[in-house]
Amino acid sequence: ILYRAMEAGYLHLFTYQIRNYSADKKHHSVDDYTYGGGAGMLMQAQPIYDCFLEVRRQVEEGKGQGKPRVIYVTPQGQLFTQQAARELAKEDNLIFLCGHYEGVDERVIEEIGAEPYSIGDYVxxxxxxxSMVMIDAIARLVPGVLHNEDSAVDESFTDGLLEYPQYSRPEVWRKRRVPEILLSGDHGRVDAWRLSESVQRTKERRPELYAQWMQAHPDYGKPKKKRKSRRREGGEDATD
Structure with a gap:
């Protein structure tokens, strides 16, 4: 999908080898020991910054709109979510800085204004x-990338819930039937069933998301108040 999107000009991806910007012209090293001691090596500020300047120059020469937004991919970052993907998909230019070893010299992160993002609590x-995971999630939200843009709307996390169960042909497979309500043709009942299934699935699999959604929808599941009718003078009905 992303290849077709690039071929059609909906997005462009470029990669840069930070070693090419190393001041060490012999070994092209980009890491060194950390001050204060500790295990492992740290990516140095200089080659990252020089690479960043080159990328920014190319963006400006390409008449990109506004400054490129820099994302630093690190387990220390804020969690990358569908909401973050929607926000980043609005940007004209994104730069992804990929950490290695023990990470990146803090000074260059501050200098280039990089925003730390993580895809999960693991290393x-x-x-x-x-970064590839994030790029895929962001790119599919760019208009034109998906042939059916409803696919990006009606799916897990879009409304804060996991997606409902889905079924295709045949109606019966290994004695398992498609829920009758999906065959009813009643779109209102189908929508209500899908919402109910999404809520239940989220409650079982992602209780923290369920809690957030219920907080935003406190009236969900509560019986609707019945309207009271009273008789006005003159025989007219009034509804409260």
Missing amino acids: LTGGELA
Whole structure:
């Protein structure tokens, strides 16, 4: 999908080798020991900053709208969510800085204004895989990338809930039937069933999301108040 989107010009992806910007012209090293001691190596500020300047220059020469937003991919970052993907999809230019080793010199993160993001509470060998996950989630929200843009609207996390169960043909498979309500043709009942299933699935699998959703929808599941009718003088009905 992303390949077709790039071919059609909906988005462009470029990669940059930070080693090419190293001041060490012999070994092209980009890491060194940390001040204060500790295990592992740290990515240095200089090659990252020089690479950033080159990327920013190319963006400006390409007449990109506004400054590129810089995302630092790190397990220390705020959690990358569908809401974050929607927000970042509105940007014209994004730069992803992929951490390695023990991370990146804090000074360059501050200098370039990088925003730390994480895809989960675990550690990878580098930020490349995490950045690819984020790019995929963001790119599919760019208008034109998906042929059916409703696919990006009617799915898990879009409204704060996990997606409802879905079924395709045949109606019966290994004695398991498609729920009758989905065959009814009653769109109102189908929508109500899907919402109910989404809420229940979220409650079972992601209780923290369920709690957030219920807080935003306190009236969900409560019986609707019946309207009271009273008789006015003159025989007219009034509804409260």
